[in-house]
Amino acid sequence: MSQVLSLRAVGKAFHRGGLTTTAVDAVDLEVGERETVGLIGESGSGKSTLARIALMLITPSCGEVRFEGEELTALSPRQLRVRRARMQIVFQEPAEALDPQHTVGWSVAEPLTARRDRPSPGEVRERVAEALRMVRLDPALATRYPGQLSGGQQQRVGIARAIISRPSLLVLDEPTSSLDLSVRAGIIALLQQLQADLGLAYLFISHDLSTVEYLADRLVVMYRGRVVESGPTAALIAAPGHPYTRALVDARLDVDPRVLPAPAPETAVGATTPAETGCPYAHRCPRVADDCRTATVTLAPLTAGHEVACLHPLVPAR
Numbered sequence: 001m002s003q004v005l006s007l008r009a010v011g012k013a014f015h016r017g018g019l020t021t022t023a024v025d026a027v028d029l030e031v032g033e034r035e036t037v038g039l040i041g042e043s044g045s046g047k048s049t050l051a052r053i054a055l056m057l058i059t060p061s062c063g064e065v066r067f068e069g070e071e072l073t074a075l076s077p078r079q080l081r082v083r084r085a086r087m088q089i090v091f092q093e094p095a096e097a098l099d100p101q102h103t104v105g106w107s108v109a110e111p112l113t114a115r116r117d118r119p120s121p122g123e124v125r126e127r128v129a130e131a132l133r134m135v136r137l138d139p140a141l142a143t144r145y146p147g148q149l150s151g152g153q154q155q156r157v158g159i160a161r162a163i164i165s166r167p168s169l170l171v172l173d174e175p176t177s178s179l180d181l182s183v184r185a186g187i188i189a190l191l192q193q194l195q196a197d198l199g200l201a202y203l204f205i206s207h208d209l210s211t212v213e214y215l216a217d218r219l220v221v222m223y224r225g226r227v228v229e230s231g232p233t234a235a236l237i238a239a240p241g242h243p244y245t246r247a248l249v250d251a252r253l254d255v256d257p258r259v260l261p262a263p264a265p266e267t268a269v270g271a272t273t274p275a276e277t278g279c280p281y282a283h284r285c286p287r288v289a290d291d292c293r294t295a296t297v298t299l300a301p302l303t304a305g306h307e308v309a310c311l312h313p314l315v316p317a318r
Helices: 047-054 077-086 104-113 121-134 139-143 151-163 181-198 209-215 233-238 243-251
Strands: 003-016 019-032 036-040 062-067 087-090 169-173 201-206 218-223 226-232 300-303 306-308
Touching: 003 047, 003 201, 019 036, 019 047, 019 062, 019 201, 019 226, 036 047, 036 209, 047 169, 047 201, 077 087, 087 151, 104 121, 104 139, 104 151, 121 139, 121 151, 151 181, 181 209, 201 209, 209 233, 209 243, 218 233, 218 243, 226 233, 226 243
Parallel strands: 036 201, 036 218, 087 169, 169 201
Antiparallel strands: 003 019, 003 062, 218 226, 226 306, 300 306
16 A cells, blocks of 8 residues: 555644644554555544644645655645645534635635636636535535535535545544534534545544544554654554553443444643653553653554553564
């Protein structure tokens, strides 16, 4: 499987008021063609910052970002704008992602009309209608305004805007968490169908493990800016190696996410600077030992394709 997205030792530090906060700390992540990678973690874990680095919406402090084999960090803003036609994002709050002063058709067409090689007006209208049909909306809605649509329709419009430029990668930032129970099932089914039809790769960000478990081929678990565990979804759910992942698995609702109630609010940990040594989870871990507070902790193989950053993993390596 060729890699659509590849992050290597990516980090991001923010400097404010004489203080430095490390939001992302030496993270590796890959997303292959037609693959869904679930990025899991509570609020403040760094997952949204990492997603914006992946799209080069913010520049990493260090590390390498490759998209379809090309290194992005050295490109100019103009060059990045061209590449972004192939990498799009669907936001959590559809109402906030759509300009209320413009029609649905204008919003869906924006990725096309913002390009230097913009299609003709007739072709734009045709592609807007096609994108709306692909997300199971009536093309006649193109003349309406976002405030005239339901939340589920607004999110479908956001997805239509993301796919109109025929990207290879979609970053899905909590795309169902703000939707009602009756709507989320349809969005999940739509995302699956679009992936099959268009060959999309997904980076699916969420704090709701139940939904991501249902969709993702692989999971990447973040805590305080670091990846603490990654591996195939089934293996990681069945036998998590990190105590933090175990807590997430135990807390999930073990039912089909297409009929889940709305997820509970995230437990915020706040922006913190991880210690240079020691496990960042040591202050919360029920299995903490003396060496957890002082030794350097890095990802290490647990089983085939399954890595964990824990000195005393729950599952012995083999």
